[in-house]
Amino acid sequence: MTSTTDATGASGTATPPTGAADAAAGVAPLTEADVARLRADFPALDQEVSGQPLAYLDSGATAQRPRSVLDAERAFLETTNSAVHRGAHALAALATEAYEEAREEVAAFVGGSADEIVWTANATDALNLVAHGFLAATLGRGGDAAAPFRLREGDEIVVTEAEHHADLVPWQELAATTGAVLRWVPVDDDGLWTAEDAAAVIGARTRVVAFAHVSNVTGMVAPVEEVVALAHAVGAVVVLDACQSAPHRPLDLPALGVDLAAFSGHKMLGPTGIGVLWGRAELLRAMPPFRTGGSMISTVTMESSDYLPAPQRFEAGTQPVSQAVALAEAVRYLRAVGLDRVRDHEEALAERLVRGLAAIEGVRVVGPPAGVPRSGLASFVVDGVHAHDVGQYLDALGIAVRVGHHCAQPLHRRLGVTATTRASTYLYTTEAEVDRLLEGVAAVRPYFGVVDGGLAAGGAGAGAGGAGIVATSDVAIDGSVA
Amino acid sequence: MSGLDGLYQQVILDHAKARHGDGPLPDADAEHFEKNPTCGDEITVRLAMGEDGRIRDLRWQGDGCSISMGSASVLQQLAVGRTLPELHELVDAFRAMLRTRGGDVEPDEDLLGDAVAFQGVAKFVMRVKCGMLAWVAAEACARELAAA
Numbered sequence: 043m044t045s046t047t048d049a050t051g052a053s054g055t056a057t058p059p060t061g062a063a064d065a066a067a068g069v070a071p072l073t074e075a076d077v078a079r080l081r082a083d084f085p086a087l088d089q090e091v092s093g094q095p096l097a098y099l100d101s102g103a104t105a106q107r108p109r110s111v112l113d114a115e116r117a118f119l120e121t122t123n124s125a126v127h128r129g130a131h132a133l134a135a136l137a138t139e140a141y142e143e144a145r146e147e148v149a150a151f152v153g154g155s156a157d158e159i160v161w162t163a164n165a166t167d168a169l170n171l172v173a174h175g176f177l178a179a180t181l182g183r184g185g186d187a188a189a190p191f192r193l194r195e196g197d198e199i200v201v202t203e204a205e206h207h208a209d210l211v212p213w214q215e216l217a218a219t220t221g222a223v224l225r226w227v228p229v230d231d232d233g234l235w236t237a238e239d240a241a242a243v244i245g246a247r248t249r250v251v252a253f254a255h256v257s258n259v260t261g262m263v264a265p266v267e268e269v270v271a272l273a274h275a276v277g278a279v280v281v282l283d284a285c286q287s288a289p290h291r292p293l294d295l296p297a298l299g300v301d302l303a304a305f306s307g308h309k310m311l312g313p314t315g316i317g318v319l320w321g322r323a324e325l326l327r328a329m330p331p332f333r334t335g336g337s338m339i340s341t342v343t344m345e346s347s348d349y350l351p352a353p354q355r356f357e358a359g360t361q362p363v364s365q366a367v368a369l370a371e372a373v374r375y376l377r378a379v380g381l382d383r384v385r386d387h388e389e390a391l392a393e394r395l396v397r398g399l400a401a402i403e404g405v406r407v408v409g410p411p412a413g414v415p416r417s418g419l420a421s422f423v424v425d426g427v428h429a430h431d432v433g434q435y436l437d438a439l440g441i442a443v444r445v446g447h448h449c450a451q452p453l454h455r456r457l458g459v460t461a462t463t464r465a466s467t468y469l470y471t472t473e474a475e476v477d478r479l480l481e482g483v484a485a486v487r488p489y490f491g492v493v494d495g496g497l498a499a500g501g502a503g504a505g506a507g508g509a510g511i512v513a514t515s516d517v518a519i520d521g522s523v524a
Numbered sequence: 525m526s527g528l529d530g531l532y533q534q535v536i537l538d539h540a541k542a543r544h545g546d547g548p549l550p551d552a553d554a555e556h557f558e559k560n561p562t563c564g565d566e567i568t569v570r571l572a573m574g575e576d577g578r579i580r581d582l583r584w585q586g587d588g589c590s591i592s593m594g595s596a597s598v599l600q601q602l603a604v605g606r607t608l609p610e611l612h613e614l615v616d617a618f619r620a621m622l623r624t625r626g627g628d629v630e631p632d633e634d635l636l637g638d639a640v641a642f643q644g645v646a647k648f649v650m651r652v653k654c655g656m657l658a659w660v661a662a663e664a665c666a667r668e669l670a671a672a
Contacts, residue, residue, distance in 0.1 A: 092527070427590075428588060428589035428590060428593075429589075430563060430565075430588075430589035430591070430651075430654065431532075431589050431590050431591075434528070434531065434648070434651070435528065438527065438528040445563070446562070446563045446564055447563075447564045451564070454564075460564045460565075460566075460587050460588075461563065461564050489532075490532070490537060490590070491537060491541075
């Protein structure tokens with residue numbers, strides 16, 4: 043049984059030393075050498091794209107995974123894989139243990155307890171689970187206990203104009219199905235909003251306040267405590283979209299005071315196919331289930347069924363077991379590095395990114411101005427060149443960025459654009475990669491023949507003939523970047 | 525020639541700037557809106573027919589990358605004066621060219637004219653939809669007219 047013991051422990055003791063362990067030297071900032079050691083743990087970063095070393099600046103969409111996370115999942119699958127919370131054989135017991143240990147690990151990561159962690163398919167699924175909990179309660183399910191989730195016609199659901207579609211569309215549906223009214227906190231010309239803006243919208247009829255901790259487009263960090271105070275003053279439930287905060291900064295959800303929060307595994311060094319709903323225990327106990335079926339019941343008759351307590355009540359069907367084990371390993375990796383150091387590293391990169399982009403003629407950065415802390419991402423517009431063309435140009439330089447509306451069409455509409463280019467960092471991102479991006483972006487307008495005050499006569503001719511990209515990337519950018 | 529220069533032919537960039545046919549068409553006989561939901565590019569194409577059964581004018585309004593806007597401009601230049609069956613033939617030839625992936629099939633230069641510049645798009649699978657956007661909308665207009 044040694045091997046299986048190792049497998050469940052893969053989750054801990056059996057893990058070989060990694061850059062994370064090496065870099066975990068107290069609270070000193072991550073140095074260039076630390077980051078280099080961390081990078082060695084990520085196989086996907088070590089490759090060429092378009093004949094150039096990959097500069098992966100799309101971690102806001104999906105982060106790469108360290109070898110220890112890949113190994114933990116594989117070790118589990120090779121030794122312990124079996125169905126959890128059913129069956130009595132040895133592997134089933136070990137798998138169940140690993141699955142529940144993973145829950146404890148992730149709970150500790152956000153300052154909660156295991157009974158407050160619900161595994162979901164992804165963060166979108168977690169938010170839908172909550173919205174459907176409200177719907178079921180409103181339709182009379184869940185008895186008296188479900189009162190906090192019960193909506194009446196004219197009750198208000200408050201979101202912001204900056205939300206990701208995953209934290210907007212489920213609430214639109216909930217409003218449409220319950221007769222509640224969807225209201226939103228407007229954003230300014232930079233895509234930002236304040237606690238005062240929220241105070242103007244949150245009122246006596248507000249029952250739900252849902253917003254992103256960190257915007258996936260602007261990188262703005264929301265004033266969570268202030269909004270929580272506003273919401274709780276009127277008895278509203280606070281739902282936090284923590285997708286862009288959980289991976290990148292220390293997170294203590296109970297201390298923040300929110301009631302429910304969602305985040306996803308693949309943005310925090312973990313696998314796809316798993317997300318997390320965290321909820322205050324008493325609220326999860328009271329919320330009616332969304333998905334129903336096996337694994338979430340205690341007694342079933344032909345007429346009706348009794349449900350298990352949370353979190354099992356929300357985990358109908360076969361569970362994402364190897365994903366949970368791998369996500370726990372991802373969380374261990376992040377904690378070994380230290381989330382405060384990850385945050386500081388990324389905020390420094392963000393500052394370099396924003397200052398550098400702002401110094402390039404014809405480039406406009408959305409979100410907080412330089413000097414104001416933001417998460418490690420920057421979305422920007424290149425005048426005269428569509429974001430897709432910007433992204434294609436950068437891709438030819440081996441630089442991976444996200445282009446489009448980043449699942450936030452209303453925000454882009456408010457900003458007066460249909461698409462932006464977004465560069466996003468993580469703990470493994472280097473200053474050199476940010477500088478490569480800046481150099482690449484500076485060359486975009488010359489390549490596409492756009493100059494200030496109109497279009498250049500020569501068009502892309504300047505970049506024609508193969509050496510085009512190399513030649514144009516020599517275009518000097520502001521010295522402050524170097 | 526680098527892959528990127530193969531995609532961004534000068535002809536395409538010129539068309540993306542010139543935007544031939546960009547604007548409203550008040551007396552249109554058919555209109556179709558197309559959107560690429562993954563990237564947000566969108567276009568409305570309108571057709572007006574002459575009494576001779578030929579396309580009197582094609583106009584479009586849209587927002588998108590240089591590939592989608594450039595291909596709309598090229599389409600306008602090629603479509604005017606054609607019958608609806610001829611338009612279908614044109615769109616079919618363009619689609620076939622964009623779907624060759626490796627670009628190993630020689631396109632019909634006589635038929636496609638400036639549109640052969642989009643041959644390089646075939647190698648960028650993610651951009652084929654951009655290239656087709658206006659053409660798919662025009663095709664829908666032609667179908668609508670044929671059904672009327």
